[in-house]
Structure formats: C-alpha cells, structure tokens
Amino acid sequence: MILPRYRVEPSRIPGAGKGLFLDEAVARGRVITAPDNIHTVWPEAKLRQYSADSIEVESSVRWFEDQFSLTPEWSDECYVNHSFTPTGLWHLGFIFALVDLPAGAEVTVDYRLVIGSGERMPFVDAESGRDIVGLPWSEALGGSAAVLAELQAKK
Numbered sequence: 001m002i003l004p005r006y007r008v009e010p011s012r013i014p015g016a017g018k019g020l021f022l023d024e025a026v027a028r029g030r031v032i033t034a035p036d037n038i039h040t041v042w043p044e045a046k047l048r049q050y051s052a053d054s055i056e057v058e059s060s061v062r063w064f065e066d067q068f069s070l071t072p073e074w075s076d077e078c079y080v081n082h083s084f085t086p087t088g089l090w091h092l093g094f095i096f097a098l099v100d101l102p103a104g105a106e107v108t109v110d111y112r113l114v115i116g117s118g119e120r121m122p123f124v125d126a127e128s129g130r131d132i133v134g135l136p137w138s139e140a141l142g143g144s145a146a147v148l149a150e151l152q153a154k155k
C-alpha cells in the first residue's frame with residue numbers, strides 16, 4: 001500500500017523505465033509504503049529454483065532473513081527504483097522518507113536491502129556505475145534499523 005498520493009511516470013534515472021513520484025509532500029521519517037497484502041512468502045532456496053527472468057523472481061523482494069515476499073500482480077510499489085543516495089529507507093517491507101520530500105520527488109531505495117545476500121542485480125547503478133549486490137541479512141537489518149531509529153528520534 002502506498003500511503004501518500006502518487007503517480008507513476010517516466011523515471012528521471014537513466015535507463016530505469018518508470019518511477020514512483022509523490023503528489024504531496026512527505027515529512028522525514030514518515031511511512032511512504034507499507035506491506036498490506038502479503039500472501040506468498042518463500043525461502044530464498046525455493047525462489048532460486050526459478051530462472052532470473054521468471055515472474056516469481058522478478059516480483060520478489062527480501063522481507064526478512066532468507067524469506068522473500070512475492071507480488072506477481074505487480075502493484076505500483078514495483079516502480080520504486082534503486083539509488084545509492086535514496087529518498088526512502090527500505091526496512092522490513094516498509095519504505096520511510098529519509099528526508100523531507102516535496103511533491104514531485106521520486107521515491108528510491110537502496111536495492112542492496114531488498115535483494116538476497118550476495119545477489120547481483122542485472123544492471124549497475126545509473127549514477128555511479130557500481131554493481132548492486134545484496135547485503136548480508138544482519139548488515140541490511142542492522143543498518144536499516146539504525147537509520148530508522150535515527151529518523152524516529154529526530155521527529
């Protein structure tokens with residue numbers, strides 16, 4: 001579920017396709033997206049039995065540990081693109097605003113928190129040219145939890 005009003009339109013990130021843009025301002029630390037219809041959760045070992053371009057893999061995100069949620073109906077959350085300097089923080093399926101975001105801002109997250117440990121995206125970061133490789137679970141959770149705690153403490 002996407003909480004603020006939004007629209008989907010061509011991303012400003014080169015090669016990214018479409019992006020998710022806010023139609024209203026969102027304050028730092030506020031929830032932008034929240035899981036609302038998680039009906040399929042698979043362990044990574046099951047997910048990796050499918051080809052990288054399968055609907056199962058394409059519609060999955062790491063939710064916790066080695067468990068991935070699958071959303072093959074392609075909700076608009078799939079238009080949140082990657083950035084190493086994201087506007088949003090991915091934490092356990094939620095996206096929080098990292099800064100005060102004005103209307104018109106594109107919502108981005110660091111995909112290293114969303115993909116499996118050591119998993120490599122089939123594209124590089126558009127701005128830096130760096131590979132996007134999933135962080136180990138403990139590092140992803142610990143890092144996002146620390147940032148979230150800081151966001152909430154300064155509200």
